[in-house]
Amino acid sequence: xxxxxxxxxxxxxxxxxxxxxxxxxxxxxxxxxxxxxxxxxxxxxxxxxxxxxxxxxxxxxxxxxxxxxxxxx
Numbered sequence: 001x002x003x004x005x006x007x008x009x010x011x012x013x014x015x016x017x018x019x020x021x022x023x024x025x026x027x028x029x030x031x032x033x034x035x036x037x038x039x040x041x042x043x044x045x046x047x048x049x050x051x052x053x054x055x056x057x058x059x060x061x062x063x064x065x066x067x068x069x070x071x072x073x
Contacts, residue, residue, distance in 0.1 A: 052065065052066070
């Protein structure tokens with residue numbers, strides 16, 4: 001690999017060379033990627049539904065609902 005002088009280029013080279021020589025680490029990174037996918041996609045869909053869409057279809061209706069909730073409490 002060509003020698004680079006910049007800090008960021010050397011840092012990237014370090015990680016690229018490290019990943020290239022990994023054997024078990026690639027499997028671990030795959031497991032980490034799957035877990036992150038589950039955390040950020042599946043959990044969001046299950047536990048954080050789009051609440052405002054159930055209150056109104058238009059942006060004005062959603063804004064009005066939020067205003068009412070903020071001012072009336």
